[in-house]
Amino acid sequence: MQLTDYPEWQALVDHTQVATDNLVTLFENDSNRAQDMNLQAAGLFVDYSKNRITAETLTLLQDLARARNIEAATTAMFAGEKINTTENRAVLHTALRYQGSEPIVVDEQDVLPEVRDVLRRMGEFSDNIRSGSWTGYTGKPIKNIINIGIGGSDLGPVMAYEALKHYSDRSISVKFVSNIDGTHFTEAVRELDAAETLFIVASKTFTTDETMTNASSARAWLLAALRDESAVAKHFVAVSTNNEKVSEFGIDTANMFGFWDWVGGRYSLCSAIGLSVMVAIGRDNFQAMLEGFYAMDEHFRTAPIEENLPVTLALISLWNLNFLGAQSEAILPYDQYLNRFAAYFQQGNMESNGKSVTKAGEPVSYQTGPVIWGEPGTNGQHAFYQLLHQGTLLVPCDFIGFAKPLNELGQHHSKLTANLLAQTKALAFGKTADTVRSEGVAEDLVAHKTFVGNHPSNTIIAKQLTPQTLGALTALYEHKIFVQGVIWDINSFDQWGVELGKVLATDIFKELTNPGTTQQDQSTNLLLSKLRELK
Ligand code: F6P
Numbered sequence: 001m002q003l004t005d006y007p008e009w010q011a012l013v014d015h016t017q018v019a020t021d022n023l024v025t026l027f028e029n030d031s032n033r034a035q036d037m038n039l040q041a042a043g044l045f046v047d048y049s050k051n052r053i054t055a056e057t058l059t060l061l062q063d064l065a066r067a068r069n070i071e072a073a074t075t076a077m078f079a080g081e082k083i084n085t086t087e088n089r090a091v092l093h094t095a096l097r098y099q100g101s102e103p104i105v106v107d108e109q110d111v112l113p114e115v116r117d118v119l120r121r122m123g124e125f126s127d128n129i130r131s132g133s134w135t136g137y138t139g140k141p142i143k144n145i146i147n148i149g150i151g152g153s154d155l156g157p158v159m160a161y162e163a164l165k166h167y168s169d170r171s172i173s174v175k176f177v178s179n180i181d182g183t184h185f186t187e188a189v190r191e192l193d194a195a196e197t198l199f200i201v202a203s204k205t206f207t208t209d210e211t212m213t214n215a216s217s218a219r220a221w222l223l224a225a226l227r228d229e230s231a232v233a234k235h236f237v238a239v240s241t242n243n244e245k246v247s248e249f250g251i252d253t254a255n256m257f258g259f260w261d262w263v264g265g266r267y268s269l270c271s272a273i274g275l276s277v278m279v280a281i282g283r284d285n286f287q288a289m290l291e292g293f294y295a296m297d298e299h300f301r302t303a304p305i306e307e308n309l310p311v312t313l314a315l316i317s318l319w320n321l322n323f324l325g326a327q328s329e330a331i332l333p334y335d336q337y338l339n340r341f342a343a344y345f346q347q348g349n350m351e352s353n354g355k356s357v358t359k360a361g362e363p364v365s366y367q368t369g370p371v372i373w374g375e376p377g378t379n380g381q382h383a384f385y386q387l388l389h390q391g392t393l394l395v396p397c398d399f400i401g402f403a404k405p406l407n408e409l410g411q412h413h414s415k416l417t418a419n420l421l422a423q424t425k426a427l428a429f430g431k432t433a434d435t436v437r438s439e440g441v442a443e444d445l446v447a448h449k450t451f452v453g454n455h456p457s458n459t460i461i462a463k464q465l466t467p468q469t470l471g472a473l474t475a476l477y478e479h480k481i482f483v484q485g486v487i488w489d490i491n492s493f494d495q496w497g498v499e500l501g502k503v504l505a506t507d508i509f510k511e512l513t514n515p516g517t518t519q520q521d522q523s524t525n526l527l528l529s530k531l532r533e534l535k
Pocket of ligand 1: 150151152153202203204205206207208211265266351495498
C-alpha cells in the first residue's frame with residue numbers, strides 16, 4: 001500500500017484542512033504551549049512550539065509513525081539487519097560509537113572488537129603525531145595534516161574539525177582538500193614544507209576520481225620535494241575499506257585504518273574517517289564526541305515515540321514538507337564554530353532522502369527529502385533572512401544556540417543569543433499592518449513593513465559546544481533522516497543518483513583530452529567547441 005493510502009496519512013490530509021490557525025492564535029489560545037512543546041535528551045533542549053501544529057497534529061503524526069513501524073525499523077537498524085536493500089548491507093554507524101558491552105553481529109560476526117581495535121590504532125597514531133614522535137622522512141615532526149577526501153570522507157571531518165577547533169592543538173594545522181579543481185590542492189600546500197606534511201587519504205572505496213587525482217598530485221608534490229619513494233610511507237596514511245586499492249596506490253597497509261561496508265560514507269565521521277579530527281583534538285576529546293553520539297543513539301533507540309527527539313523533529317519536518325508545502329529546510333547555527341554544520345547535513349539529508357522510488361522500486365506520490373541549506377547566524381540575517389521573513393516560500397528553520405560561549409568577549413555572546421531569539425520570534429509572530437501603522441509609518445509603506453509571521457522553526461539549545469554536544473547534535477540529525485526515510489518507504493542508505501554524472505564525466509574527459517573520440521549531444525558539443533576556442 002502506498003503511503004498516501006494509509007488512513008493515518010488521510011487523517012493528516014483532513015487535519016490540514018482544519019488546522020488553519022496561525023502561530024499568534026495558537027500561542028494566544030494556550031498559555032502552556034511552550035511548556036508542553038519541548039523535549040530534552042542527551043544535553044539538548046528543543047523548543048518546537050513555534051511550529052504550525054497542535055497536540056492533535058502531533059498525535060496524528062505519531063500514529064503515522066506507528067503505522068509505518070518506526071520502532072521495528074529502528075530495532076532492525078541497531079541490530080545490524082541489512083536494511084540497505086539495494087546494496088545488501090547493514091547500516092551500523094551506531095556500532096562505531098556504541099559504549100555498551102553487548103555484541104553487535106553482522107554476518108555471524110561481532111563487529112565491536114574490530115571497531116575498537118581501529119579506534120585504539122587511531123589513538124596511537126594521533127598521540128604519535130601530536131607528541132612529535134611520528135617524524136617525516138627527514139626526521140622533522142609533522143606540523144601539517146591534509147585530509148584528502150570528498151563527500152562523506154570530507155564533509156564530516158571538516159564539519160567536526162571546525163566545530164571542535166576550540167579543543168584542537170594549534171601547533172598542528174589541519175586542512176581539507178576535496179575538489180578536483182587543482183586550485184584546491186595548490187592553495188592548500190602553497191606555503192607548506194613537504195617534510196612536515198602528512199596526507200590522510202580518506203576514501204571508503206579508494207576509487208573516487210577526485211580523491212585519487214588529488215592523492216596522486218599530493219604524491220608528486222611530496223616526491224618533487226623529498227626525492228625518494230620511501231618518503232611516501234612516512235607522509236601518507238590511508239583510511240578505507242579497500243586494502244587492495246590502498247596497496248596499489250603505494251600506501252603500506254600497515255599505515256591504513258580500515259572500516260566496513262556497513263558504514264555509509266555520509267555516516268562515517270565516527271569511523272577512521274574521523275582520523276584528522278582525532279589528530280586535531282586528541283583521543284580523549286574524540287572519545288567524548290563518541291559518547292555524545294551514543295547518548296543520543298540510546299535516547300533514540302529507547303524513548304517512546306511521544307518523547308523521542310529525533311522522531312519528533314522528523315515528524316514535524318514531515319508535516320511541514322508533505323502537508324504544508326515546504327520544500328527546503330534551513331539549519332541556522334548561532335555559533336561560528338558550526339559554520340560547516342548545514343553543509344554537512346546537506347549531504348547527510350539530500351544524499352539519503354533525495355529519492356523518488358520506494359524500496360520496492362515504485363514511484364512515490366509524495367515529496368521526499370527537502371533541500372537543506374544554511375549559514376551560521378548572524379551572517380545569514382544580512383543575506384537571506386529577508387526571504388525567510390517576507391518571501392513567498394515556506395522555509396522551516398532550525399535555530400541552534402548555546403548558553404555559554406567558548407570565547408568570552410565583551411557582550412558578543414549576549415548579542416548573538418539575542419539575535420537568535422529575536423529571529424525565531426519575528427518569524428513566528430511577525431508584525432501586523434496595524435502595528436506598523438500605529439508607529440506612524442506612511443500608508444504607502446505599510447505593506448512593505450508588515451511581517452506576516454507564521455513561519456515555523458525549532459530552537460535547539462545546549463549548555464556549551466563541547467565534543468559531547470556535537471556528537472549528540474549530529475546523531476539527532478542522522479536519526480531524523482532515518483525516521484523520515486522509513487515513513488517515506490525509501491532507502492536512505494544508497495546513492496545511485498550520483499553515478500550517471502561520474503560515468504558521463506569519464507566520457508567527456510576523453511573528448512576533452514582527445515577530441516573526436518566520443519559521441520556527445522549537440523549542446524555538449526557546442527560547449528566543448530566554445531571551451532576549445534576560448535582556451
Ligand atoms: O557522492 C557519492 C559518494 O559515494 C558519497 O556517498 C561518498 O561520501 C563520497 O562519494 C566519497 O566516497 P569515497 O569515500 O568512497 O571516496
